Amino acid sequence: MIESLQTGWHSFLDLISGIIIPDWAALIGLLPVFLFFGVIMPIITLTVVRWLLYAVRKPRAHVALAEGPRSASLDAAGAPVYPTGEPFCTRDQLVYAPGRVECVTCHQALSVVCPKCEVGRPASLSTCGNCGLVLVAVPRVHALRPAGPPRGGAAAA
Ligand SMILES: [Zn+2]
Ligand SMILES: [Zn+2]
Secondary structure, X not given: OHHHHHHHHHHHHHHHHHHOOOOHHHHHHOHHHHHHHHHHHHHHHHHHHHHHHHHHHXXXXXXXXXXXXXXXXXXXXXXXXXXXXXXXEOOOOEEOOOOOOEOOOOOOEOEEEOOOOOOEEEOOOOEOOXXXXXXXXXXXXXXXXXXXXXXXXXXXX
């Protein structure tokens, strides 16, 4: 195993020395390449890394502002697509954070599509009239935090 590796290494060295080492003109000709990989590439890499760090940090600041309305995404036909369970304004094609019931732009009552049965209703109604699913409208910051033991955990088990 080691022997075959050494043999392979020696034949590799022979190959390399046969190609590169005696040929100084070619080596000098490759200097711009070495310069490129040794100097310019690190600079580009550093720039890209700094840019990436900036791009990674930027969304965090963006998430803090995510409570405001955002434009609904459009499908292939250009029609707005509203995510289920999130209030939206059909007039301005804006999607709001859960808990909002009125559009800040046109003051129209927001609508919401039930995530369970996909039936629409006014966002002010927390319970779906079709399937009875209740959308609990709490701010996202609180929704992420588990509030004590799960409701009825012992009784359900
Ligand atoms: Zn509106
Ligand atoms: Zn429903």
